Amino acid sequence: MYPTLLERLKSRGYRLTAQRRVVAEVLTGENMHLTADEVLERAEAILPEVSRATVYSTLQQFSDLGEVRELQLDGRSKRYDPNVQPAHHHLVCEGCGQVFDVAHGETAPVLGEHDRHGMSISTAEIVYRGCCVDCQQ
């Protein structure tokens, strides 16, 4: 069995605290794209005394470790995606803000020399925007 997030944290010298367990727990799932505030809200439901600062710093750590992907999709708050598969893109409803993973999408086209402006490219993410079933009414 592949090591869990908590095991990976431990093996890198991070301590396993109740707060980290809770943040890891509320983040996991399919098509989860919670904002920091939503994570805090759900974490408080499990561990009432958890603080905002801890949730933010924990999300930052998980992100630095590559355990979650930080998404900036709506010009407001960041969202945290536990799915870190490199070639997965996102689908955003402009009506309600809901986010779906594009699990099987193709990768973005590779840039030609002329378009690269001399840069070395490390990632290419696609954001599809549109209107979800509920918002099409």
Place this chain on the structure above:
Amino acid sequence: MYPTLLERLKSRGYRLTAQRRVVAEVLTGENMHLTADEVLERAEAILPEVSRATVYSTLQQFSDLGEVRELQLDGRSKRYDPNVQPAHHHLVCEGCGQVFDVAHGETAPVLGEHDRHGMSISTAEIVYRGCCVDCQQ
């Protein structure tokens, strides 16, 4: 000659004020991707009494009119791009935050039925991230 932004504003019933002229002026250019604060700063250099609220509301109007594109690239402030050609993407340096237009890039792959989650897709934007020439040192 195609009507300018100011002429298009006028034809839609908007008034041509000094503030709108200045905001339009500082936005224009190749590879311009200013934040609202940068727009304010440059606008003040031309018209010192311009206010923050006006810059924000003007940028919002230009964006609603399709005259500029609002970009959310770095998890901090929005950027405003006077290039509204639909199929152009962006190249962001993770070191310094600099943004380049990808003028001739291909369009993003079309999503299959299964990946659409029932949504109707209206736009697809690609963000390439990497390291620019200056930051590669």
Place this chain on the structure above:
DNA sequence: GTACGAGTTTGGACTTTATCCAAGTTTCGC
């Protein structure tokens, strides 16, 4: 050209999202 009203602008207060920090608490190797 002047008056007028609707559209604009202004500054300041306010909101939201996120970060910082010093003090207190907890984890884990010994």
Place this chain on the structure above:
DNA sequence: GCGAAACTTGGATAAAGTCCAAACTCGTAC
């Protein structure tokens, strides 16, 4: 268990953006 380093906390602070009532101005109509 003990202690040091790591972690968490609440509150202050910062950054980005929005709201609002009062003042101002553009452009039409006279």
